[in-house]
Amino acid sequence: MGYSVGQVATFAGVTVRTLHHYDEIGLLSPSGRSHAGHRRYDDADLDRLQQVLFYRELGFPLEEVSALLDDPDADPREHLRRQHALLSDRIARLQRMAKAVEHAMEARTMGINLTPEEKFEVFGDFDPDEHAEEAERRWGGTDAYRESARRTAAYTKEDWQRIQDRERDINRRFTALLDAGAPADGEEAMDLAEEHRGWIDGSYYACSHEMHTCLGEMYVADERFTAHYDAYRPGLALYVRDAITANAVRKA
DSSP states (O other): OOHHHHHHHHHHHHHHHHHHHHHHHSSOOOOOOTTTTTEEEHHHHHHHHHHHHHHEEEEEEEOHHHHHTTTOOHHHHHHHHHHHHHHHHHHHHHHHHHHHTTSOOGGGSSSSOOOOHHHHHHTHHHOGGGGGGHHHHHHTTSSSHHHHHHHHHOOOOHHHHHHHHHHHHHHHHHHHHHHOOOOTTSSHHHHHHHHHHHHOOOOOOOOOOOHHHHHHHHHHHHHHHHHHHHHHTHHHHHHHEEEEEEEHHOOO
């Protein structure tokens, strides 16, 4: 009988809507249907889905993934070799980026000149001063840290409120895209990732696409950032990271 769409979504850590979208665009169509017409996936379908998710993790647009997987001359082992080489290159590139920018920074933790009442009003239960020492220890010698400290030192409560409101708006729209099954490497998600980069660039420090990609990796590597995004919707940190990566690949 194979596997239902719900079972496959659970196996792969994707949404049912994502699988429906893959079926609609011909990227991954299930091999069978139940008597009631429901999608049923076999082991070969799962193998193909694994390949799709590997390429998605690497930032490939869905159209290109489809072309690669449907190449009649392609050897399945060649896909694995290609993905291994790409992942190794990505790891090396991210390590270089990490050294260049000393990862990224928790910009909101620097230069906060608000009263306790104002900080609670703007940041809620999050107290940025608690993380200021760590941020300075990790990134205090970077140009980005100094630029952020210079900018934020002059911010008023209204400035911080505006910055926080924009971040929440961006995250709510990311959540809506994820709920709608929009792919992270689709135009809407990539455009929103570019807006997110612009928000950082305009509020804290000059944020290149490379630095933005490094930030995206930190959103899933640092449990504090993951918790921040996943509070909107479980899986949002990974979705934002994927959209940021896809946008950086598009801009490159």
